[in-house]
Amino acid sequence: MLTIKQITENTDAVIRGLEKKHFKNAKETIDQVIAFNDKRRSTQSVLDNNLSEVNSISKSVGQLMKEGKKEEAEVAKSRVAELKETNKTLQAEMDQATEDMQNLLYTIPNVPYDEVPEGVGAEDNVVEKMGGMETELPKDALPHWELTKKYDLIDFDLGVKITGAGFPVYKGKGAQLQRALINFFLDEARKSGYLEIMPPTVVNAASGYGTGQLPDKEGQMYHCEVDDLYLIPTAEVPVTNIYRDVILEEKQLPIKNCAYTQCFRREAGSYGKDVRGLNRLHEFSKVELVRIDKPEHSKQSHKEMLDHVEGLLQKLELPYRILRLCGGDMSFTAALCFDFEVYSEAQKRWLEVSSVSNFDTYQANRLKCRYRSGEKKTELCHTLNGSALALPRIVAALLENNQTPEGIRIPKALVPYTGFEMID
Known part of the structure; x- marks a missing residue:
């Protein structure tokens, strides 16, 4: 706050x-x-x-x-x-x-940085950069929900039977692809100096307040009322809360953590064609990056995180763009945010796969996360986080953009993790 x-x-x-x-x-x-x-x-x-x-x-x-x-x-x-x-x-x-x-x-959101553009919604976001390979698909190209059925990768109907809409069941090479992506993202984070954390996927209310999910987003989180616990919408919540009520030494900064978790979001009010298939789920896998840093270094940390996410998309050979979010489209807690989107050639639309945010001292003030400087004074840290990456839309884009008459091609960077080059 x-x-x-x-x-x-x-x-x-x-x-x-x-x-x-x-x-x-x-x-x-x-x-x-x-x-x-x-x-x-x-x-x-x-x-x-x-x-x-x-x-x-x-x-x-x-x-x-x-x-x-x-x-x-x-x-x-x-x-x-x-x-x-x-x-x-x-x-x-x-x-x-x-x-x-x-x-x-x-109840008061974070104040955006001066470099955040004016605007009301997504249409006012600024495209900072575009990259990746152009995709040429067969004339009879299919959207991912048809491809997953054709190759028996994901069963959406079975998920409805077991739980409800938005809880798919991954099967065979679909499950292997999920696991491959998780391991690929975690390995890339480790190579970049991130310490892997395996946190709980349920948190108490204090943790929700610490990172700003409460009281702003309680309607979007699954609440276990008997125990007053919440299913996490992102690993940002438990990982950042590791540093709640902690005074760090300056030499410890920046702290770099990564975590793979299942994430749970009610997505109340979501409907229509844009939520079909993997486009919007209630349960999904994600690898998250979290940084705790000194104020004077947090912008450099933010840039390093942006470069890391862009590098992942380049290795996955996906067409992507980076958006600088306008004031009206930013999250409650962010001071500066960039979204990464990948292009779905079959759906002819951009799919958001990551948000990389600098929260300045906003979360740290809630968390009472401080560091002791050289003068022995304590100051509030800056916190940052970003998806690296969220899997559902990455999987959708990989399946759609890599379909060929022979099957679905696996990007070279993923082959050592999948163990196969094609889904056929």
Whole structure:
């Protein structure tokens, strides 16, 4: 969440940033935060003065009794009792102001960087780069949901029987392709210096608040109500929360973690042709990158993550483009975000496969994730994360773009992982 210092010292800039994200009532909300903070501070000041007076009077009572000034001592005792009652009220008021301010801060999104373009939605995102190989498909090219049926790779109907729509069953070479991609992505991350983590796939509410999924996205997460636990929508949540309430040493940074997990998303409101097949699932596999870094190095870390994801798409020989997201299309928590999309030649559309985000101090402030600098002062870290990569749409693009009359060709980089060159 935003820090009070950020809000009070750069109020106008914060409001402009929130307006760029199309956050409703930005000025009124920030004014309310400042009012709660002023209330908290003024109450704290009065409380501190009262406590000082209580200590001073309490010390004088004994001296008054020694001097035989019993009446004056009793007056002093009465004043101490009065102040203590007042302080109980002041403490309650201060605690309420603090709680109200904290709850309001949780509802305010991160402020985008200046380089984030203005815009309302996906149509306003800026194409930064395009790459990859042009694809020529047979005239009778099929979409992936037909290919998976033809080659018996994925059974969507069986998934409906077992669980429901959006929970496919991978079979034979379809399952092998999934496992091959996971291992390929993890190996590439390891070569780039990432430490592999195998985290839980359910988290508590504190973890959801730590990375910003709560209270913003509770309707999109599967909630185990009896235990008050949530199925993770991304490995970002458990991996980043490793560093909740942690003070790191400067020499430990940047921290680079990667994790493969199953991910679960309700995707409430999704329907139509764009969710067919693997385009939008409720359960899917993903390899995630997470970095914890110093503020002055986080932009370099972000660039390195972008280069890593682009390298994966190049090795998979897929046509891709990189988008700089506009303010209106960014996530609640991101300060800067780039999306990677691959082109589906059979569907004639772009499919998002990764978002690589810099959260600045927004998540770290929620997490209380800090580092100790050379001056022994503690400062908030910057957190970053990105998919490297999410599998469903990668699989869709690989199947569709590599179909031939003889079968589906496997990119050379994946052959050592699949053990086969063709699906036929």
